[in-house]
Amino acid sequence: MTRGWRLSVMVAAAGLCMVALPILAPANSDDDTKPNGKGMGTILNPGNGNRDAGQAKGAKPGGGGTSNGINYHGGPVMLGTVNVYYIWYGNWSGNSATSILADLADSIGGSPYFHINTTYYDGGANHVTGLVQNRMSANDNYSLGTTLSDTNIQTIVANAIGRGALPYDSNGAYFVLTSQDVAESSGFCTKYCGWHTYGTISGTNIKYAFVGNADRCPTACEAQTTSPNGNAGADAMASVIAHELEEMVTDPNLNAWYDTRGYENADKCAWTFGTVSTASNGSLYNMTLGARQYLIQRNWVSASGGYCALSY
Numbered sequence: 001m002t003r004g005w006r007l008s009v010m011v012a013a014a015g016l017c018m019v020a021l022p023i024l025a026p027a028n029s030d031d032d033t034k035p036n037g038k039g040m041g042t043i044l045n046p047g048n049g050n051r052d053a054g055q056a057k058g059a060k061p062g063g064g065g066t067s068n069g070i071n072y073h074g075g076p077v078m079l080g081t082v083n084v085y086y087i088w089y090g091n092w093s094g095n096s097a098t099s100i101l102a103d104l105a106d107s108i109g110g111s112p113y114f115h116i117n118t119t120y121y122d123g124g125a126n127h128v129t130g131l132v133q134n135r136m137s138a139n140d141n142y143s144l145g146t147t148l149s150d151t152n153i154q155t156i157v158a159n160a161i162g163r164g165a166l167p168y169d170s171n172g173a174y175f176v177l178t179s180q181d182v183a184e185s186s187g188f189c190t191k192y193c194g195w196h197t198y199g200t201i202s203g204t205n206i207k208y209a210f211v212g213n214a215d216r217c218p219t220a221c222e223a224q225t226t227s228p229n230g231n232a233g234a235d236a237m238a239s240v241i242a243h244e245l246e247e248m249v250t251d252p253n254l255n256a257w258y259d260t261r262g263y264e265n266a267d268k269c270a271w272t273f274g275t276v277s278t279a280s281n282g283s284l285y286n287m288t289l290g291a292r293q294y295l296i297q298r299n300w301v302s303a304s305g306g307y308c309a310l311s312y
């Protein structure tokens with residue numbers, strides 16, 4: 001990131017915070033590092049997304065420029081009920097992931113876990129509702145091969161919408177879920193296990209994410225290899241999907257909620273699980289959603305000074 005870029009951001013954002021902090025300008029949130037949507041990192045390389053920029057001027061260890069450790073930067077959040085769409089890319093036939101992760105999307109909305117996101121709001125003080133609906137899914141049979149770029153991920157979403165398999169939905173969270181044999185060349189398994197961003201598709205702002213089958217790299221993307229639902233790849237994806245979904249809801253355009261390091265809410269708690277229990281097969285879990293047990297990372301509560309938690 002260039003110095004000029006940082007300065008231009010400070011100038012552009014100056015109007016937002018001047019009123020609140022006319023004197024304490026050096027400590028305000030204007031120069032927070034912007035998130036790139038890839039801040040979750042991997043088990044071996046946590047918080048990779050913007051770590052090199054984390055030492056920037058104004059960064060405070062362990063928190064941000066507000067008392068809750070995460071700052072609002074003026075952009076929108078996703079309000080009302082957020083609609084989840086899955087695109088199953090590659091070969092998922094015979095894989096229980098399609099059931100395990102559909103059940104997750106069916107049951108995460110309204111849970112005490114997802115209610116953490118109601119501590120986030122927009123410039124009009126409209127709070128995230130914590131409600132989520134699993135709308136529908138589509139399949140993509142390797143339309144762009146087995147090595148995908150970031151641009152390819154948006155194309156996969158655009159194609160699913162364009163052929164009518166999924167609707168245009170500005171309040172949608174679209175997930176491209178790739179099978180084990182598919183690579184994402186910008187750093188799946190080395191820099192991240194998933195990421196989220198947004199793009200304009202036929203004039204609509206579409207929020208989308210990439211999450212690959214963690215079985216491609218268990219040491220990087222699976223917290224455990226024996227898992228609650230007997231599918232280590234899918235169970236690890238559940239935590240990554242939850243991570244990306246809570247970031248999409250609170251920072252859909254990468255200009256709402258993040259801290260001085262560019263960490264969004266879930267980035268601040270990545271790979272931490274809180275109090276765990278042991279399932280009948282010996283695996284660990286920390287929450288029950290619907291009829292299933294999952295091991296899902298904690299999320300950042302933007303209240304009471306800020307903290308990682310499993311519920312709110």
Ligand SMILES: [Zn+2]
Pocket residue numbers: 037038039040243244247264266267
């Ligand atoms: Zn993240």
